[in-house]
Amino acid sequence: MSSFTLPGFDLANFVKSTLDEDLGLGLPGGGHDVTSESVIPANARFTGVMDTRDAITVAGLPIAEAFFRALDPAMDITVLADEGAHVAAGTDLMVLSGNARAMLTAERSALNTVQHLSGIATMTHYYVDGMAGKAILLDTRKTIPGLRHLEKYATRMGGAQNHRMGLWDAAMIKDNHVLVAGGVGEAVRRARAAGVTSIICEVDEVRQIESAIVAGASHILLDNMSLEELRESVALIAGRVPCEASGGVRLDTIGAIAATGVNFISVGRLTQSSPAADIGLDFTPL
Numbered sequence: 001m002s003s004f005t006l007p008g009f010d011l012a013n014f015v016k017s018t019l020d021e022d023l024g025l026g027l028p029g030g031g032h033d034v035t036s037e038s039v040i041p042a043n044a045r046f047t048g049v050m051d052t053r054d055a056i057t058v059a060g061l062p063i064a065e066a067f068f069r070a071l072d073p074a075m076d077i078t079v080l081a082d083e084g085a086h087v088a089a090g091t092d093l094m095v096l097s098g099n100a101r102a103m104l105t106a107e108r109s110a111l112n113t114v115q116h117l118s119g120i121a122t123m124t125h126y127y128v129d130g131m132a133g134k135a136i137l138l139d140t141r142k143t144i145p146g147l148r149h150l151e152k153y154a155t156r157m158g159g160a161q162n163h164r165m166g167l168w169d170a171a172m173i174k175d176n177h178v179l180v181a182g183g184v185g186e187a188v189r190r191a192r193a194a195g196v197t198s199i200i201c202e203v204d205e206v207r208q209i210e211s212a213i214v215a216g217a218s219h220i221l222l223d224n225m226s227l228e229e230l231r232e233s234v235a236l237i238a239g240r241v242p243c244e245a246s247g248g249v250r251l252d253t254i255g256a257i258a259a260t261g262v263n264f265i266s267v268g269r270l271t272q273s274s275p276a277a278d279i280g281l282d283f284t285p286l
Contacts, residue, residue: 004062124158
């Protein structure tokens with residue numbers, strides 16, 4: 001199994017559950033690769049090359065390696081590209097040699113993972129470039145259930161920083177919290193009184209900012225504001241706490257948003273709708 005580790009992520013369990021799903025383990029007639037078993041001799045061996053047809057930012061190769069090793073621990077695997085590397089179309093990413101059935105059975109799970117994570121990393125890289133160093137890009141909690149740790153890993157490979165990982169590591173006070181609490185200041189005060197030290201407060205009007213800061217917010221999220229409102233907000237905050245622009249950020253607008261002086265820009269589409277990278281795997285019998 002690969003030595004790849006992420007805090008809170010169980011690689012071995014992810015690999016097993018993904019392969020079990022593809023093999024239909026526990027379903028009537030399931031638990032095996034009917035095509036490979038009926039067509040490929042048990043002792044047949046393949047060599048394979050994984051390559052990218054797109055220019056990409058690489059993410060997920062150690063996980064792909066783990067899929068193949070789970071079915072053939074003796075498989076000879078050489079990873080040719082570093083995680084987070086920007087590579088040209090046509091670049092070879094991995095070379096494999098081992099049991100043919102194992103390769104064919106693991107192929108789709110391995111490719112799905114690398115295509116998805118490299119797609120996220122690649123889009124993230126484009127957004128980071130679009131900011132020209134004027135702000136820091138953040139991801140969000142808009143992730144596919146069960147894949148958060150991997151998807152947020154992929155945004156880091158693309159050059160972003162992670163926003164909070166979940167509901168547990170920071171308070172994020174949004175409009176519905178404010179509605180129940182009776183105001184921005186009261187919502188922040190309640191979080192502070194509860195002993196929360198990291199308090200992100202979302203505001204959608206400039207007039208809400210001062211009460212949030214006075215009450216103890218440690219981070220202000222400026223939601224769906226115009227460029228003029230962002231500039232006014234940055235001037236009002238005056239560096240007292242970090243501020244973040246969010247909502248409807250596109251690749252063609254992120255440069256102008258970054259130029260307003262915000263510290264961070266968060267983009268949900270990085271994990272929500274990045275297109276998969278075009279990565280393939282070609283085999284040759286040995």
